[in-house]
Amino acid sequence: MLAFLKPYRLLVALKMVSTSLNAGNDIILVYFLNILVNAALSENFAGVQYAIIILFCSVLFGVGVNYLDTYSSGKFSAYVARDMKRTYSGAIDRLPLSYLETKHSADFSSRMSNSINAMEHFFNYELIAIFFHSFRITISIAVMFFINWQLTLFCIILLPIVALLTNKISQPLHQYSAKMQQSLAQTNKSTQDMISGIHLVKSYQLATLLFRKFKRRVHKMLAEALFMEKRKASIGSLSVFVQTAPFILFFMVGGYLVIQKQLALGGLVAFAMLLNYLLQGLGSLPKLIANLKVVEAIADDLLATIDVGLERVGGIKPAITTTVSAVQFEDVTFSYDGQTNILHSIHFQLAPLKKIALVGSSGSGKSTIFKLITAFYEHYSGNIKLFGHPLNEWDITYAREQIAVVSQDTFLYAGTIFHNLICGTAGVTLEAVVEAARSANIHDYIVSLPNGYDTIVGERGINLSGGQKQRIAIARAIIKNAPLILLDEATSALDTESEMLVQEALHRIMKDKTVLVIAHRLSTIKDADEVLVLERGIIVERGTHEQLLGREGAYKRLYEQQLFSHQTVTAIGDKGA
Numbered sequence: 387m388l389a390f391l392k393p394y395r396l397l398v399a400l401k402m403v404s405t406s407l408n409a410g411n412d413i414i415l416v417y418f419l420n421i422l423v424n425a426a427l428s429e430n431f432a433g434v435q436y437a438i439i440i441l442f443c444s445v446l447f448g449v450g451v452n453y454l455d456t457y458s459s460g461k462f463s464a465y466v467a468r469d470m471k472r473t474y475s476g477a478i479d480r481l482p483l484s485y486l487e488t489k490h491s492a493d494f495s496s497r498m499s500n501s502i503n504a505m506e507h508f509f510n511y512e513l514i515a516i517f518f519h520s521f522r523i524t525i526s527i528a529v530m531f532f533i534n535w536q537l538t539l540f541c542i543i544l545l546p547i548v549a550l551l552t553n554k555i556s557q558p559l560h561q562y563s564a565k566m567q568q569s570l571a572q573t574n575k576s577t578q579d580m581i582s583g584i585h586l587v588k589s590y591q592l593a594t595l596l597f598r599k600f601k602r603r604v605h606k607m608l609a610e611a612l613f614m615e616k617r618k619a620s621i622g623s624l625s626v627f628v629q630t631a632p633f634i635l636f637f638m639v640g641g642y643l644v645i646q647k648q649l650a651l652g653g654l655v656a657f658a659m660l661l662n663y664l665l666q667g668l669g670s671l672p673k674l675i676a677n678l679k680v681v682e683a684i685a686d687d688l689l690a691t692i693d694v695g696l697e698r699v700g701g702i703k704p705a706i707t708t709t710v711s712a713v714q715f716e717d718v719t720f721s722y723d724g725q726t727n728i729l730h731s732i733h734f735q736l737a738p739l740k741k742i743a744l745v746g747s748s749g750s751g752k753s754t755i756f757k758l759i760t761a762f763y764e765h766y767s768g769n770i771k772l773f774g775h776p777l778n779e780w781d782i783t784y785a786r787e788q789i790a791v792v793s794q795d796t797f798l799y800a801g802t803i804f805h806n807l808i809c810g811t812a813g814v815t816l817e818a819v820v821e822a823a824r825s826a827n828i829h830d831y832i833v834s835l836p837n838g839y840d841t842i843v844g845e846r847g848i849n850l851s852g853g854q855k856q857r858i859a860i861a862r863a864i865i866k867n868a869p870l871i872l873l874d875e876a877t878s879a880l881d882t883e884s885e886m887l888v889q890e891a892l893h894r895i896m897k898d899k900t901v902l903v904i905a906h907r908l909s910t911i912k913d914a915d916e917v918l919v920l921e922r923g924i925i926v927e928r929g930t931h932e933q934l935l936g937r938e939g940a941y942k943r944l945y946e947q948q949l950f951s952h953q954t955v956t957a958i959g960d961k962g963a
């Protein structure tokens with residue numbers, strides 16, 4: 387947490403100085419009140435005047451210092467919160483896919499808002515308050531000693547007992563706060579699942595089931611929150627005891643000393659105010675320290691979610707040439723879990739401007755090959771080369787810039803169609819976007835919408851059809867204009883017209899490009915320069931479409947199956963028409 391404060395040390399220093407001045411000013415106020423009372427009692431009017439002027443100046447000074455005090459902490463805590471959010475989201479971007487695939491998105495989103503807000507609140511209102519009270523307690527005790535050491539000793543006899551009790555009672559909060567953060571993340575997960583899967587929820591009437599799960603989680607959270615509140619209430623009661631009990635004893639002993647003329651009345655008044663500061667501090671410090679423990683737990687929990695090996699940074703950024711293979715797999719074997727091999731000794735070479743089609747049954751490892759080329763997983767054996775250089779020597783971001791991926795699952799983020807099309811590519815003009823949309827057969831649809839390219843699409847592009855989303859993805863890849871295209875053709879059944887539009891768009895994007903395609907469409911397979919047939923992670927056959935059809939092997943079986951299902955789909959489509 388302190389590392390985040392470091393860049394704002396000047397503001398923190400300003401806060402400490404203004405806080406110290408504030409605390410010092412409180413003591414000055416008390417000291418001159420003491421002078422005022424004693425001067426009034428001895429009818430020393432010059433003394434009274436002098437004390438009143440000083441008290442007035444002290445109040446004015448307090449106003450200015452208070453402004454600085456509030457502003458400085460408000461400013462640095464807002465900056466710290468911003469930096470934490472940046473660091474956290476930046477770390478999420480660099481977390482390896484192997485880790486992210488095991489997490490729920492709410493694991494991150496709830497921490498990003500709730501945890502960081504709690505920390506911002508702590509930095510703004512509580513961190514320096516710990517310093518303020520400690521500082522004011524110290525000077526109060528010093529001045530109290532100065533006024534009357536016997537009475538001071540008597541007053542602070544309770545301090546160690548209070549400190550011990552406080553520490554004991556605030557211990558379990560740390561552990562319960564971490565638990566609460568986890569429950570909160572679980573509850574957010576339920577809500578997020580329900581909303582992002584709303585189609586499924588409605589069509590399978592999952593609402594009751596999910597709501598029951600949600601209720602259980604909320605109930606658990608309530609129990610944990612109540613427990614925390616009970617603990618906090620105990621600490622609060624202890625604070626009340628700390629603040630009131632010593633006063634009674636103090637006035638008994640102080641009154642006696644005044645009667646015995648060992649203490650002036652002004653001294654007793656000043657003493658009472660200093661004792662009040664002392665008790666205020668002792669009342670607040672346990673809560674503040676308890677909150678420090680809570681925030682420590684929140685910070686631990688926040689950092690634990692990103693405290694895994696991040697993706698490497700740095701590496702080579704070679705110039706892209708068309709004289710070397712775009713992709714080369716040399717004896718690549720890969721396992722997700724380090725136990726079961728998903729790919730076995732994969733060997734192939736994708737020459738510039740050629741097309742390789744990957745075919746194979748579901749789960750045979752086609753998408754895994756894409757994940758390796760995009761450097762999502764790097765713990766494989768063998769060698770993968772991208773444009774002639776070992777992939778594990780590349781700068782990962784730069785490598786990904788050379789690849790346009792068109793996947794089955796087109797994610798559309800909340801924003802305009804235009805922004806979804808450019809998808810972060812810098813310096814793209816509207817003309818270029820329109821041209822890409824035309825090539826991807828989606829332009830006519832976009833301009834038919836009331837707001838055209840400025841139409842807002844939902845969080846997951848909920849208002850576009852599957853075929854339209856695919857064409858948006860194709861247009862994105864055209865705009866990215868990367869030298870290598872990884873294309874995962876969708877298997878979802880599209881209607882005949884949509885299928886035709888998508889196919890046309892695919893053919894256009896594949897022309898004059900180096901493409902590795904997970905192929906489901908017969909036309910794509912026929913046009914490929916080489917077809918690789920995968921079975922359980924092994925390339926069992928390779929060759930052109932004609933060569934493979936000439937063999938009575940796995941490809942012919944797959945092809946016939948696909949031909950049959952294609953004919954059936956077409957026949958159904960024709961009948962429907």
Ligand SMILES: Nc1ncnc2c1ncn2[C@@H]1O[C@H](COP(=O)(O)OP(=O)(O)OP(=O)(O)O)[C@@H](O)[C@H]1O
Nearest residue numbers: 487722723728746747748749750751752753754755
């Ligand atoms: N993140 C993962 N962790 C562990 N196993 C995985 C992971 N992703 C995929 N697998 C497994 O790896 C195997 C290959 O999956 P992959 O997605 O590459 O197959 P595919 O040929 O692309 O299938 P499909 O055509 O259905 O998309 C499957 O057995 C799958 O269960």
